[in-house]
Amino acid sequence: MYDGGKIIIGLIIGIGFFTSPFFFNAGKAARRPEPELTQKAKDAKECVLETSYMKSSHMKLLDEWRQTFVRNDERYFTAKSGKVYYKSLQGTCLDCHSNKSRFCDQCHDYMGESPYCWECHIEPKESK
Amino acid sequence: MGVDRRQFLKIAGVAALAGLGGKAAVDILAPGDVEASMKALPLTEGKRWAMVINMPELNDEIMNKCIAACHEEHNVPEFGDPKVEVKWLWKEDYHHSFPDHHNEYIDEKYEHKFLLLACNHCSNPPCCRVCPTQATWQREDGIVMMDWHRCIGCRFCMAACPYGSRSFNWGDPRKAPKDKNPDFPTNINYPTRSKGVVEKCTFCDERISKGQLPACVEAANKLKKNVLIFGDLADPDSNVRQVLSKNYTIRRKPDLGTEPNIFYIV
Numbered sequence: 001m002y003d004g005g006k007i008i009i010g011l012i013i014g015i016g017f018f019t020s021p022f023f024f025n026a027g028k029a030a031r032r033p034e035p036e037l038t039q040k041a042k043d044a045k046e047c048v049l050e051t052s053y054m055k056s057s058h059m060k061l062l063d064e065w066r067q068t069f070v071r072n073d074e075r076y077f078t079a080k081s082g083k084v085y086y087k088s089l090q091g092t093c094l095d096c097h098s099n100k101s102r103f104c105d106q107c108h109d110y111m112g113e114s115p116y117c118w119e120c121h122i123e124p125k126e127s128k
Numbered sequence: 129m130g131v132d133r134r135q136f137l138k139i140a141g142v143a144a145l146a147g148l149g150g151k152a153a154v155d156i157l158a159p160g161d162v163e164a165s166m167k168a169l170p171l172t173e174g175k176r177w178a179m180v181i182n183m184p185e186l187n188d189e190i191m192n193k194c195i196a197a198c199h200e201e202h203n204v205p206e207f208g209d210p211k212v213e214v215k216w217l218w219k220e221d222y223h224h225s226f227p228d229h230h231n232e233y234i235d236e237k238y239e240h241k242f243l244l245l246a247c248n249h250c251s252n253p254p255c256c257r258v259c260p261t262q263a264t265w266q267r268e269d270g271i272v273m274m275d276w277h278r279c280i281g282c283r284f285c286m287a288a289c290p291y292g293s294r295s296f297n298w299g300d301p302r303k304a305p306k307d308k309n310p311d312f313p314t315n316i317n318y319p320t321r322s323k324g325v326v327e328k329c330t331f332c333d334e335r336i337s338k339g340q341l342p343a344c345v346e347a348a349n350k351l352k353k354n355v356l357i358f359g360d361l362a363d364p365d366s367n368v369r370q371v372l373s374k375n376y377t378i379r380r381k382p383d384l385g386t387e388p389n390i391f392y393i394v
Binding site for chain 1: 316318321
């Protein structure tokens with residue numbers, strides 16, 4: 001191997017550079033997301049479906065809502081409790097969960113998700 | 129190895145024949161299935177929403193109020209540049225609105241009379257036929273709807289629409305100049321659109337579903353009754369049918385066969 005020493009040094013530096021984020025962050029777990037409920041959401045006690053389903057699959061429900069709302073003109077959702085909700089991300093979901101940065105963004109940031117809902121749908125104004 | 133010119137032509141010829149034959153076979157066995165589906169989804173009770181615009185009663189004040197109400201309701205930004213303009217409801221003069229009604233000696237008060245234009249919600253909408261993603265489609269109640277989630281911004285619909293009723297978002301509407309849109313977005317219960325999406329009048333589907341009249345009709349009614357009349361064309365006793373039976377009305381470019389559902393009382 002010609003110039004073997006230089007190549008190996010170069011490789012070590014390269015590998016070190018590419019794996020540096022692992023060494024830098026070793027032992028430092030990212031903070032667990034702790035989505036906060038607003039008082040209004042706490043008082044409501046239940047969401048449109050069970051909390052466990054909403055935690056894992058709210059995106060499926062939102063997708064179904066947007067399909068049925070826009071395309072089939074089915075604008076209301078009846079929960080198990082019999083309560084009827086207007087299917088609206090802006091108007092219904094974020095009416096309770098009006099603290100988007102403390103609720104939605106907590107997990108989305110942690111998971112590296114950046115849903116593009118907010119390019120069109122308007123975020124509630126948060127009071128800090 | 130390789131395909132020489134002669135072989136290539138043979139393969140191409142056979143492939144072309146198979147392609148043509150295949151299309152014909154599908155047409156015979158399942159007619160219409162190959163064409164983009166135009167059948168509307170089962171929705172409300174198969175109505176046909178329509179609007180009658182009383183031209184002699186229209187004036188600038190009413191038109192401006194209607195446009196303002198519409199644009200406020202639907203977060204339509206003002207860019208101040210006709211090249212990137214977003215139009216839901218707008219003003220145009222008679223001459224340009226009815227280019228097929230040529231008449232050199234037309235009454236001057238008509239020639240330069242301004243009137244309101246919007247999406248005609250055609251019964252035979254060419255925009256829906258060309259949409260490759262079915263982001264625009266005709267509902268059972270006749271409304272030509274837009275699903276902005278699905279629009280890919282190809283603008284086929286804009287090319288297909290003979291009325292110029294569709295607008296493309298060349299930029300993010302939220303980045304529209306602040307001096308022209310001080311309170312944008314004006315309605316926090318309605319989304320804005322994003323860059324690269326086509327938009328147009330939806331006959332206020334969100335209001336109709338709540339049993340309200342379209343925003344422009346409501347705004348006009350506040351100033352003067354029966355200038356804009358909205359109703360169900362399928363119902364023989366409806367307000368629009370009564371008005372249509374008593375007045376002479378014209379539609380924009382009816383010869384194209386799109387069956388527009390906005391009528392103008394002359």
